[in-house]
Amino acid sequence: MCRQCVRTTHSHNPFHRIEHWNGTFFRPAELWEVGTYLQVRHHTGVSLCENIMAQQHFMESLEKRKDDAEQEGRNKFNPSASASASFSGFSSAFGSASTSANPSAASTSASVSAYMDYDEDVQMSQPEGANYEADEEFIQYLERLRNDAELGDHDEHLPEEVNDEEDDDEIVDDLDEEQSDHPIPNHTLLNDFIADNGLGSSFSGPP
Amino acid sequence: MGTYVRIVHTNGIHNIAMVTCDCHGDDVLPCDLLASRLLPASFQRIRTIFTAQLLDLFRLSNLELKASAYQFYHLLQRMTSPMAPAEVVNLYREFRRMSRIWRWMKRLKWAGYGNNKRKAAEVNAGELAVFCPACPQPGINIPANWKEDQAR
Numbered sequence: 599m600c601r602q603c604v605r606t607t608h609s610h611n612p613f614h615r616i617e618h619w620n621g622t623f624f625r626p627a628e629l630w631e632v633g634t635y636l637q638v639r640h641h642t643g644v645s646l647c648e649n650i651m652a653q654q655h656f657m658e659s660l661e662k663r664k665d666d667a668e669q670e671g672r673n674k675f676n677p678s679a680s681a682s683a684s685f686s687g688f689s690s691a692f693g694s695a696s697t698s699a700n701p702s703a704a705s706t707s708a709s710v711s712a713y714m715d716y717d718e719d720v721q722m723s724q725p726e727g728a729n730y731e732a733d734e735e736f737i738q739y740l741e742r743l744r745n746d747a748e749l750g751d752h753d754e755h756l757p758e759e760v761n762d763e764e765d766d767d768e769i770v771d772d773l774d775e776e777q778s779d780h781p782i783p784n785h786t787l788l789n790d791f792i793a794d795n796g797l798g799s800s801f802s803g804p805p
Numbered sequence: 806m807g808t809y810v811r812i813v814h815t816n817g818i819h820n821i822a823m824v825t826c827d828c829h830g831d832d833v834l835p836c837d838l839l840a841s842r843l844l845p846a847s848f849q850r851i852r853t854i855f856t857a858q859l860l861d862l863f864r865l866s867n868l869e870l871k872a873s874a875y876q877f878y879h880l881l882q883r884m885t886s887p888m889a890p891a892e893v894v895n896l897y898r899e900f901r902r903m904s905r906i907w908r909w910m911k912r913l914k915w916a917g918y919g920n921n922k923r924k925a926a927e928v929n930a931g932e933l934a935v936f937c938p939a940c941p942q943p944g945i946n947i948p949a950n951w952k953e954d955q956a957r
Binding site for chain 1: 810814816821822825826836839840841843856
């Protein structure tokens, strides 16, 4: 399945384990590599407020670029093999990891190859001539979005958890820096996206 | 807003993006997560989340399999990365703490907290004990003169 199909089919099973065919063997993969994310609903009032829906649209717009890039690259590599499985789910020791929590998941950033755990696998998984976006390219894309908005110091608009390098929480203190450096959509980008696409004129972004 | 979190589930440890919203207040995210049966290991900057299914499974494994938290967490590491379980992040301390919090919360719920308008910090000694119908209860399942029984 392609990354979009993997993301869609796991929208209600975000803790499933998947595998990725890297050209030689199936390596263990994770759903964040195809852009799956948890969507935490409100437990009171409107469960899916405008803010959450706007974020969902924003992340889907980011994902579509990755999905299209994957399809283009795959077709260039071998048009006849476009249906070959690049992802395959497998059952864990406890079977399917479906959760009654059912935090609906959709999609965020990252091309299939952009956030691989192992660099050597990234190289192996990219067919020669494929037009995959690399991690750096994606970051440049985010930077370009910021520059297009012609805003000054954008770090001011980033949420605290993005700006803070140190995790001063005693309980959870060792999340890899690599993970914290993921391109997390910030308020500026979200607001730009909303303005560009005319989403929810009454929407007021998070403080 | 979105951030990447670590989810500890019954089939191992996952890293995944999380989309949240604070339009209902800055401090409601832990409650939103709890309503989704996700237990954050912290309340301010949430980066690690345990699922209720995992904590329930550990409680039953501890009861029936006599599995210690140490063994159970190594099982999670092994499931996360069968080839290199030692390279999986060590959340043993966090796991033990969340297990204790989970059991404490369950006892509070069984005792009616949340509905009886009382604060969880004001629990009296023995108040959360589960009534055992098999234990001898004077006037219920043992004779009234049980103190005079020579074989007691």
